[in-house]
Amino acid sequence: MVDKSDIYIKDLLEFLRIPTVSTDSAYKEGIVKGAGWLAEELKKSGMENVEIMETAGNPVVYADWLHQPGKPTFLIYGHYDVQPPDPLGLWTTSPFEPEIRDDKVYARGATDDKGQLLIHVKAVASLMEEYGELPVNVKFCLEGEEEIASPNLVPFVKKHKEKLSCDAVLVSDTPMMDKETPAIVTGLRGALAFEMNVITASSDLHSGAYGGAVPNAVHHLVKLLDSLHDDEGKITVDGFYEGVPEVTNALREEMARLPFSEEETKRELGLSSLYGEKGYTPLEQIGIRPTMEFNGIKGGYQGEGMKTIIPKEASAKISCRLVGEQHPSYVFERIREHVAAFTPEGATVTLDKLIEAKAVTMDPDNEYIQKAARAYENFYENETLFPKEGGSIPIIEVFRGELDSEPVLMGFGLQSENMHAPDEHFNLSNFRRGIKTVKNYFESF
Amino acid sequence: MVDKSDIYIKDLLEFLRIPTVSTDSAYKEGIVKGAGWLAEELKKSGMENVEIMETAGNPVVYADWLHQPGKPTFLIYGHYDVQPPDPLGLWTTSPFEPEIRDDKVYARGATDDKGQLLIHVKAVASLMEEYGELPVNVKFCLEGEEEIASPNLVPFVKKHKEKLSCDAVLVSDTPMMDKETPAIVTGLRGALAFEMNVITASSDLHSGAYGGAVPNAVHHLVKLLDSLHDDEGKITVDGFYEGVPEVTNALREEMARLPFSEEETKRELGLSSLYGEKGYTPLEQIGIRPTMEFNGIKGGYQGEGMKTIIPKEASAKISCRLVGEQHPSYVFERIREHVAAFTPEGATVTLDKLIEAKAVTMDPDNEYIQKAARAYENFYENETLFPKEGGSIPIIEVFRGELDSEPVLMGFGLQSENMHAPDEHFNLSNFRRGIKTVKNYFESF
Structure with missing residues (x-):
């Protein structure tokens, strides 16, 4: 019997082969090809109204399935563009010729964000195949300019407020705490x-x-x-x-509960010491300062x-x-x-x-976030944590403000997966479990 | 009637066309060609024992004419290598396609040091043509690694002490004060x-x-x-x-006599202000600090x-x-x-x-320097000055120490001729008068 996930991984490799670098106009062809590939993939998944929507820059790929009146509507956001691959000399294998080693796929964009984005496409494909329908309403909004700070997405969202309207925005572009500890980011710098x-x-x-x-x-x-x-x-x-904000004792205590090993971080990144603002722990320096x-x-x-x-x-x-x-x-x-x-x-x-x-913060007690936490816990060993993340996803604040929706930052990447660096990779076990988690999440509504 | 100096200028253009960049091994062929061209030129001038002498790096071109026993022997030192031409985009015309505009020749190496070096070759050629002999003894030692700090010249000089022995080392690789004010540098940093x-x-x-x-x-x-x-x-x-050294009042007064216009320097170099160590004048900052x-x-x-x-x-x-x-x-x-x-x-x-x-200083009252000053004054309007120069010619100290000789730094370049920068050029009036000055200098012994 062919394991469905093997076919999904074959599709992932195909997606990773397309050089969708947005920071350099020399890759324009890759961007166009990447958007086209995604649109086809969404059609194959049973999504409707699939559309490559032009902007002043790279196109947005849109699709929806809206046949569950009374059920919540999720806007799935992700980006098909990737960071430049240089310095090329430091890659073990070529950045646009994905290779699987030790159940990890190595390629530019593997974890940021093609691998995580494809989890959602494959989750809906799998649900459609099993049931012929989805348990919730779904819209996809997949952009090609995240790595250059989404210059055209804000006007796009404002222009298409009606089309993009939703109850929650689901994004997988953030890391888990570790391989067995899920994380829903509740703060972005x-x-x-x-x-x-x-x-x-x-x-x-x-x-x-x-x-x-x-x-x-x-x-x-x-x-x-x-x-x-x-x-x-x-x-x-x-x-x-x-x-x-003032750093309260409650926040300090909450952050102190998050796992962090100074020694392991130093070893992993090849640092002789950490370095940061005096008076704050490394996780505080990264997350809230x-x-x-x-x-x-x-x-x-x-x-x-x-x-x-x-x-x-x-x-x-x-x-x-x-x-x-x-x-x-x-x-x-x-x-x-x-x-x-x-x-x-x-x-x-x-x-x-x-x-x-601007920075953005979410309430961990919100229903959409709590249900996501429970879905994770069906497939991962540890309880879901709610970290503040050091990175920025500029569009999240716009989605919340313009669409009056709840952001759910449900990541399947790992901090150690070299995003924005040579030898970027993505753990395939998280690709497989990610698909199951998202299916389970939608089914919980 | 053909002016002799027109032929000399034709030869200079030919010399400048050879890309003798020493900082980049990609130009190795240019270096070899440049050394060969110089050797031929010295033979044509009537010099004897012309030899391309190999070193661990780029070759030294040697030649001599030693038929005036009892008269002083001059070692003429110069370098046929040049700085890299980049950034290429900032040149008005191509750096290795010399062009004459407004009686200046524009090319990499025009003033540093091919133009100044060729003055000596043409001065002896002219003397030989007029008299069939020289009034003094002359040796040439022309190197190809000055722009990379002469790594092989020190061992070369030590090895060939006898061959290079002389009374004075004559060098034209420093600027005059201005177009009508000759300068013999008496200090190098x-x-x-x-x-x-x-x-x-x-x-x-x-x-x-x-x-x-x-x-x-x-x-x-x-x-x-x-x-x-x-x-x-x-x-x-x-x-x-x-x-x-302590900066004495006498030295300060001497330096204050050298012409320097802050406004003109700012305008010429496109500076909004000068910038340097507090408590010293710009010429002190450049010359003695x-x-x-x-x-x-x-x-x-x-x-x-x-x-x-x-x-x-x-x-x-x-x-x-x-x-x-x-x-x-x-x-x-x-x-x-x-x-x-x-x-x-x-x-x-x-x-x-x-x-x-190491830094080096010379005594302006020395006979070889005084006669050079007088020779200049036959062809230039103003009295010769004796500045301390901010640049370094590392080999000068070695020549003085190893050969027990007097350095005479008799420049024909101008500070404004963009050495080491795009649009490097050399004033042809100084090329012509330089040849006359050197001839007159030799005749004065």
Whole structure:
């Protein structure tokens, strides 16, 4: 007898072979192909009104099945786009030639988010095959720009409020606590990302001829960046922490119950030590405190050997994770003021905003979340936990606000699955159990 | 009547067409071709014992003419290698397709050092053609690794002490004060260049999943780099300034006499302001104070848009200009200690030394320097000045020590000729007058 899940995995491999990178327009063809593949897959699953809906950017794939009046309607959200695969040299096997090793599938997008997205497609396919109908109403909204911060999804949702209306938004794009401990995320940090560019001269200068007497763009960028944190890891921008909630003892106790091993994290990530804001535990630093990370930097000569120039230009990519009532636009203005005040003489600094999203929190006692927790527990050993997640899914807040719906962030990935990094992978046992869990969840209504 | 200098310029263009980049092994063929071209040129000039002498790296081109017993022997040193041409996009015309505009020749190496080197070849060619002999003894030692800090020239000079023995070493690889003001450099800064590399994790991490709780290689590199200077532009490394001479009032007065316009420098280089160590004038900062410049930096995501990673690795290229008795190895050890003391938790830092050279100073009253000053003044409007130069020519100290000879740094370039930058060029009026000046200099003995 052919195990149905083997066929599902074959489909997953096919999906992973399509290079749906959204950060680089060179992959445009992959995006188009990926959207087309998904639409076909939804049709095969018995979904109706399947549609590839154009936006100003990459298309949204829509589908629905709405034949259970009186039952809740779920909007299933996921993204078929993936991060760029570079640095290619660090992958064990090619990022778009999925390979299964030790019951894990290795490919770009395996856990983020193609594998998790396909769980829902296969859950409804399986229900339709078994019963010829679904126990609830379902709509799919699968986008192709999550990795570039969903620039066109907000207008899309606003424009199609009626079409997308629902009771709950079901999303699998977050990690479980570990292989046997399910997790429903009840907090997501907001995000603000921008580029900082420093210019000091009209061309690179010879460091012998001018060194010591003229501004150096790399030096000035370094000074500016270093002014943004103090020695205790606190962000020094005036007003940055406005809207950040007080950390209550109750919250601290709740977070202390979440499993976390400092030693294991260090070993797994190859760290010699953790590093973060003083006075907070690592899980607090990740889950409930805002951060400012430097994601990339460049300037001057970067080739082999030496070129003794004074660089005329340097730039950095910077991203903040925001919490509570921190507003990304407000934070950006405070950073702008800080930069203006700390800009060293002789430098011209520009800031370009790339991403912004407000933080969002959910109530773990909500019915949609509680039923999801129970569904998990039929297939996993441990009780479901309700962590605050460090990442951002900007669209969640929009779904809640615009559609007046309850977000249910029911993840099947693992923190260790290298999302956004080389050798990204997805545990197939979670793919199989994920399908069963989602079926069971829908049946519980 | 054909002007001889037109033929000389034709030869210069031919020389500039050969891409003799020494910093990149992809140009190896250009180096070989450049050395061969020079050897032919020296033969045509009537030089004897022309030889392409192999080293562990790029060859040295040697030639001599030694038929004036009792007269001084000059060793003419120059380099036929050039800086890399990138960034190519910023050149008005292609760097290895020389073009003459407004009596200036534009090409990589035009002023540094092919144009200046060829002045000497053409001066002896012209003397030989006019008189059938030279008024002094001459040896040529033209190397192909100056732009990578002459790694093989020191052993070469030590091995061939006898062959290279001389009374004075004549070098044209420094700038004049301006178009009508000749300059003989009487001080060169030393150099120490190294790469700093910071590693924090075994792979890039997702900033949503870990941001706030793990070390960030770019952030740690920034902290380390920013610890190297204080807010007044002073270098904070303990012991860095050991061996730096006191700045006497006499020296300050001498330097204050050198022409320097802050406004013009700013306009010319596109600076909004100068920037340097407090308490010193720009010419003091460049000429007699040590510096530490950041020549390049890289780490994390550098592509378009955003990739919200926590970078695992970042690196910077750093170079110091040294003065007086500062010893590069000693300074490097002090920097190593500083870095060890300031390395933030969670970072592994390595330093790789790339270049080292001690500073050197000359006495302006020396006969060889005085006669050079007088020769200049026959063809230029203003008196010759004797500046301290900010750059380093590591081999000069070796020539003086090993060959017991007097360095004469008689430049024909201009500070504004974009050496090491796009649109490098050389004023042909200085090429023509340079040939006359060198002929006159030799005739004065």
